[in-house]
Amino acid sequence: MKGGRRLRKTQKPFHPLTKPLLKPKLRTRGGKCQNVELGSGGDCSGKEWWLLQKGCEEGGSQPQPAPPRLGTLFLGEQCMRVAAPGTRTMSPPFSKCPSAPLHHPGGRGGGGSTTPDYGEKRLPQALIIGVKKGGTRALLEAIRAHPDVRAVGTEPHFFDRNYEKGLEWYRSVMPKTLEGQITMEKTPSYFVTNEAPKRIHSMAKDTKLIVVVRNPVTRAISDYTQTLSKKPEIPTFEVLAFKNRTLGLIDASWSAIRIGIYALHLENWLQYFPLSQILFVSGERLITDPAGEMAKVQDFLGLKRIVTEKHFYFNKTKGFPCLKKPEDSSAPRCLGKSKGRTHPKIDPDVIHRLRKFYKPFNVMFYQMTGQDFEWEQEESDK
Numbered sequence: 001m002k003g004g005r006r007l008r009k010t011q012k013p014f015h016p017l018t019k020p021l022l023k024p025k026l027r028t029r030g031g032k033c034q035n036v037e038l039g040s041g042g043d044c045s046g047k048e049w050w051l052l053q054k055g056c057e058e059g060g061s062q063p064q065p066a067p068p069r070l071g072t073l074f075l076g077e078q079c080m081r082v083a084a085p086g087t088r089t090m091s092p093p094f095s096k097c098p099s100a101p102l103h104h105p106g107g108r109g110g111g112g113s114t115t116p117d118y119g120e121k122r123l124p125q126a127l128i129i130g131v132k133k134g135g136t137r138a139l140l141e142a143i144r145a146h147p148d149v150r151a152v153g154t155e156p157h158f159f160d161r162n163y164e165k166g167l168e169w170y171r172s173v174m175p176k177t178l179e180g181q182i183t184m185e186k187t188p189s190y191f192v193t194n195e196a197p198k199r200i201h202s203m204a205k206d207t208k209l210i211v212v213v214r215n216p217v218t219r220a221i222s223d224y225t226q227t228l229s230k231k232p233e234i235p236t237f238e239v240l241a242f243k244n245r246t247l248g249l250i251d252a253s254w255s256a257i258r259i260g261i262y263a264l265h266l267e268n269w270l271q272y273f274p275l276s277q278i279l280f281v282s283g284e285r286l287i288t289d290p291a292g293e294m295a296k297v298q299d300f301l302g303l304k305r306i307v308t309e310k311h312f313y314f315n316k317t318k319g320f321p322c323l324k325k326p327e328d329s330s331a332p333r334c335l336g337k338s339k340g341r342t343h344p345k346i347d348p349d350v351i352h353r354l355r356k357f358y359k360p361f362n363v364m365f366y367q368m369t370g371q372d373f374e375w376e377q378e379e380s381d382k
């Protein structure tokens, strides 16, 4: 798989507030447009690399109003008839986690290779904000191999579910760091949480943000696979993906599909953060070239490039790159079973329709970020 190719010089990135967006072909139905409501994502399964953590449940409902900002990209119940394959929106079946029984950072959650438990607890200077099923765990664990990074092992969900607990609570779940070390956490649902950009900005406007993005079609299937693993009785992907399969109306209210409309969610972040403060990591390249992506991440964080190809090896049994040196020598070196699940076989016609659905949003996302992740290329390769 390929990813992350820079746009040609003629294809300049733009900021959606200063330049008109490329408009996907949308038409209204009944003259009304509603907003896309952004929901939470994130892995609630909690079975993570070297760390087993439970306490979450998917499928709750927590509607969050989203102010209209993306012009005609804003899709709504009446607005989602996309010209080609068709879509509709948007009442979010949100991922729901009860206030998580957080792993205390003094334990495994402290992360950060072999740094002893001294120093000070600080608020994070960098966050992995998404996307769910993008490869966020792999990225966090890889960056934790850097001696100047310490991270919380579990997802604190502060800016979505635990915000009322306050910044002191948030600080308390962080690992201790020494001067010069970076504190990090990852909660993939932030990317699709409407309030998250404002809240993070009010904590520290110079917070560095990292988003791992992955082909939204594969991401949706991965998301579904995770839900299926916990609730085997759910309908098939093909059934859930459509409001009306005969008419080709994609159900964009399904969180598995909605999360992949990256341009829409990104627009919300760009109201608060400049593009230069957001790093987009290719989930595909994180698998095919983890060291290459990690070089970009370390540069972005202002770190010396210490995590390199020497840290990774490809584990044939797992089918993924794994870290050569885990935090403690007794722990497994690859991510757990909840990462790299076998996906169910999806009807190729449904995949084709989904690709068509996402295409205008992907193109818009490439323009906004100035990076072509080549997800369309993947289709034409087939």
Ligand SMILES: Nc1ncnc2c1ncn2[C@@H]1O[C@H](COP(=O)(O)OS(=O)(=O)O)[C@@H](OP(=O)(O)O)[C@H]1O
Pocket (backbone or CB within 6 Å): 042, 043, 044, 131, 132, 133, 134, 135, 136, 137, 138, 188, 221, 222, 223, 225, 283, 286, 287, 320, 321, 322, 334, 335, 338, 339, 340, 341
């Ligand atoms: N090194 C390595 N090992 C295992 N898995 C890897 C790795 N790098 C990326 N990935 C991909 O990460 C996908 C899970 O993404 P996340 O960690 O973001 O999921 S979650 O949102 O935290 O649940 C997971 O998705 P699935 O393959 O669908 O399970 C993997 O494809």
